[in-house]
Amino acid sequence: MEPRRPSHNIPGPGVAHSIRLDSSGVSRIPASLSVPSGAPPPSSAIMSSLAADFQNDHSFNSLSSLQSNATPDLLNTEMRSIDLGPPQQQCFKLIDEKEELQVKNSGELLKKMGCSRDKGLQVKVVSIFGNTGEGKSYTLNQIFFGGAEVFKTSGTQTSCTMGVWAAYDPANKALVLDTEGMLGISTTSKQRKRLLLKVLAVSDVIIYRTRAERLNTDMYKFLAEASRAYTKYFRSDLEAVARRAECECIFGPPVFIFHDTRHTEILTGDIGQGPEEVLKENFRKQDLKIDGFNSLHYVGERHGAADTDFRRIRKAVIDELRNNTVRSPRQPKIVLDMLQTINRKFSGDIHSSEPAFPDEYFTCTSVCSSCNARCSLFMNHTTHDDGPNEHFTERQCKYHHRFDNKVYLCRKCDTEAERSVVVPKTSSSKDNTWLGLAKYAWSGYVLECEKCGIIYRNRQYWYGNESPSNSVVREEYQHVWPGSIMGTEAHAGRQMLEGVAALGSALSTISSPPARVMSSWLTNQVNPAYWKPNHLCTHCHMCKEALTTIHHCRKCGEGFCDECSDAKMPVPEMGWGDEPVRVCRKCKQHRCEANAAAESPEVEYDWNGDENTVRARQVSEVISGTLATAIRYPLLKMKESTRPSYWVPDEEIIQCLVCKRDFGPKLVLHHCRACGKGVCDDCSPTQRPVKERGWDYPVRVCNNCIK
Numbered sequence: 001m002e003p004r005r006p007s008h009n010i011p012g013p014g015v016a017h018s019i020r021l022d023s024s025g026v027s028r029i030p031a032s033l034s035v036p037s038g039a040p041p042p043s044s045a046i047m048s049s050l051a052a053d054f055q056n057d058h059s060f061n062s063l064s065s066l067q068s069n070a071t072p073d074l075l076n077t078e079m080r081s082i083d084l085g086p087p088q089q090q091c092f093k094l095i096d097e098k099e100e101l102q103v104k105n106s107g108e109l110l111k112k113m114g115c116s117r118d119k120g121l122q123v124k125v126v127s128i129f130g131n132t133g134e135g136k137s138y139t140l141n142q143i144f145f146g147g148a149e150v151f152k153t154s155g156t157q158t159s160c161t162m163g164v165w166a167a168y169d170p171a172n173k174a175l176v177l178d179t180e181g182m183l184g185i186s187t188t189s190k191q192r193k194r195l196l197l198k199v200l201a202v203s204d205v206i207i208y209r210t211r212a213e214r215l216n217t218d219m220y221k222f223l224a225e226a227s228r229a230y231t232k233y234f235r236s237d238l239e240a241v242a243r244r245a246e247c248e249c250i251f252g253p254p255v256f257i258f259h260d261t262r263h264t265e266i267l268t269g270d271i272g273q274g275p276e277e278v279l280k281e282n283f284r285k286q287d288l289k290i291d292g293f294n295s296l297h298y299v300g301e302r303h304g305a306a307d308t309d310f311r312r313i314r315k316a317v318i319d320e321l322r323n324n325t326v327r328s329p330r331q332p333k334i335v336l337d338m339l340q341t342i343n344r345k346f347s348g349d350i351h352s353s354e355p356a357f358p359d360e361y362f363t364c365t366s367v368c369s370s371c372n373a374r375c376s377l378f379m380n381h382t383t384h385d386d387g388p389n390e391h392f393t394e395r396q397c398k399y400h401h402r403f404d405n406k407v408y409l410c411r412k413c414d415t416e417a418e419r420s421v422v423v424p425k426t427s428s429s430k431d432n433t434w435l436g437l438a439k440y441a442w443s444g445y446v447l448e449c450e451k452c453g454i455i456y457r458n459r460q461y462w463y464g465n466e467s468p469s470n471s472v473v474r475e476e477y478q479h480v481w482p483g484s485i486m487g488t489e490a491h492a493g494r495q496m497l498e499g500v501a502a503l504g505s506a507l508s509t510i511s512s513p514p515a516r517v518m519s520s521w522l523t524n525q526v527n528p529a530y531w532k533p534n535h536l537c538t539h540c541h542m543c544k545e546a547l548t549t550i551h552h553c554r555k556c557g558e559g560f561c562d563e564c565s566d567a568k569m570p571v572p573e574m575g576w577g578d579e580p581v582r583v584c585r586k587c588k589q590h591r592c593e594a595n596a597a598a599e600s601p602e603v604e605y606d607w608n609g610d611e612n613t614v615r616a617r618q619v620s621e622v623i624s625g626t627l628a629t630a631i632r633y634p635l636l637k638m639k640e641s642t643r644p645s646y647w648v649p650d651e652e653i654i655q656c657l658v659c660k661r662d663f664g665p666k667l668v669l670h671h672c673r674a675c676g677k678g679v680c681d682d683c684s685p686t687q688r689p690v691k692e693r694g695w696d697y698p699v700r701v702c703n704n705c706i707k
Contacts, residue, residue, distance in 0.1 A: 124173065368481060
């Protein structure tokens with residue numbers, strides 16, 4: 001639930017408001033705005049704002065004397081009874097708890113800041129951090145808004161700030177950001193902490209608020225890790241945005257540690273040493289670095305039973321805002337562009353459970369399946385326009401037989417600082433298919449380097465052949481990232497099968513004319529007597545198209561094409577029994593019309609067939625079907641056994657990788673030789689060598705890999 005908007009209290013400097021006098025004619029300020037004992041009087045900006053509202057009302061002539069002659073104690077007493085209307089200065093949600101920006105563009109940001117007319121406005125960004133319940137919102141109200149509750153405060157156990165809220169201080173031209181406290185109860189604590197670091201990265205002044213009696217390691221670790229995240233992940237992107245906007249480069253922001261104690265002494269240094277030096281020494285003792293910050297400041301207040309005095313922290317922060325020697329003000333549009341850039345680059349869920357902060361907050365969530373190493377590139381880099389599309393980590397991988405993630409590097413090239421991957425294959429790039437198969441059958445697979453040529457043959461000698469890893473290659477294990485397909489072992493079996501298939505295709509082409517004549521003569525011998533002879537069936541009896549494959553209608557015996565004879569029905573009158581058999585569409589239509597005209601649902605037909613010839617044809621069809629099944633089964637087993645290890649198994653492929661159509665009888669499955677995934681014929685028309693997979697001659701490659 002979002003915090004409610006403040007409905008009363010004094011607005012920020014320069015904001016219009018109404019004041020009501022009491023019965024004595026003296027202006028009164030509510031008790032919530034009273035200045036603590038010893039606190040400075042209201043700023044001149046507030047008093048000027050009050051005076052501006054009274055200029056048009058003669059009953060408020062006493063304001064000038066109140067402003068010039070009243071002492072701080074008198075002001076504290078007399079200003080207790082003023083009843084202020086709702087302030088115009090309000091906070092607005094800049095980023096929600098899901099890290100989503102709530103401001104679409106710079107125009108909307110200026111409107112919410114109340115500066116829509118000031119197009120040339122330049123501001124500095126101030127943000128506050130600390131643990132939940134430390135009074136961060138109250139601190140910002142005291143420093144920038146005279147104590148008015150611009151940022152919501154709450155006395156309950158529930159956090160009143162969710163996400164990042166913003167308000168504009170016109171007196172100091174500061175865009176003030178109030179953040180959600182750390183160590184709060186949340187199921188997405190890692191995402192919330194990453195959000196804090198992104199806000200810290202775009203800030204010009206950082207306030208770390210702590211009410212711990214003693215500075216603890218949480219503060220030191222958070223600041224050190226924030227410094228590392230700023231330097232390693234944010235700085236380059238922020239500088240790129242600054243260069244595009246033609247403004248000065250971004251240096252690290254200064255940090256103010258506001259330490260508020262009640263019982264213990266604040267941090268003090270030894271003689272000649274300030275508290276900042278003590279802080280830096282504490283960082284060094286814990287081996288923590290804060291190189292990403294421009295400077296480190298300490299403001300300590302011990303208040304005892306009294307209220308906290310904010311004068312010193314207010315002066316220190318405002319003086320830093322007015323100092324433009326290190327960080328200059330910039331347009332709100334540039335601030336918004338910076339937030340959008342790093343928010344687009346670093347977003348999404350954090351799945352890792354390892355305490356690897358801050359790397360796990362900003363690096364890719366992909367993990368190697370073989371060694372569990374995490375990708376060290378930035379989050380969302382695979383979808384980022386300027387980022388790499390492949391994962392990377394400096395950690396060495398280990399071999400896993402399930403993924404077959406071993407690769408061979410030519411040892412000679414490796415000694416010369418060149419990386420040359422060699423893949424076991426059936427033949428060298430200079431051998432044709434038939435000669436390569438013959439050499440493979442005699443001397444085994446071959447390892448060929450593009451620079452050194454053939455460096456190894458599996459069975460080069462009658463005996464004493466050494467393993468390649470002992471002599472000519474160096475083994476290396478590749479990371480197995482999600483979606484990647486590994487496997488570089490020799491797929492000689494598949495190459496052999498494709499070579500034999502090519503040889504068989506060539507032989508079938510040469511012998512197809514006499515084989516076709518012989519097949520036609522044999523089938524004519526077992527065709528029923530009423531069938532039209534094959535040599536007379538040159539064109540389809542129905543559509544008149546030329547026939548390449550002849551189908552006979554079991555009813556009329558004429559020759560048809562596949563489409564015109566795709567109907568089925570029982571033809572017992574011709575000797576085919578009661579089982580449905582192939583018939584032409586015309587005979588099927590006549591049967592349906594006859595059944596509809598007859599009184600009984602099925603018409604009885606007289607026997608007209610030749611039992612011997614029909615039975616011979618039935619036997620030949622059974623034998624041919626059985627032989628086809630018997631031949632197809634070992635071929636399928638052979639194809640599966642020779643499947644390269646990086647190919648996706650056929651049973652796991654449902655649709656084409658490119659066009660997403662489902663495979664079936666009308667859409668044949670093929671494998672891309674580059675990625676090993678299933679594609680259809682239309683999506684893999686190109687052939688080219690894939691040497692990294694051991695295919696030296698042109699093979700099928702899908703359109704995705706070609707691109």
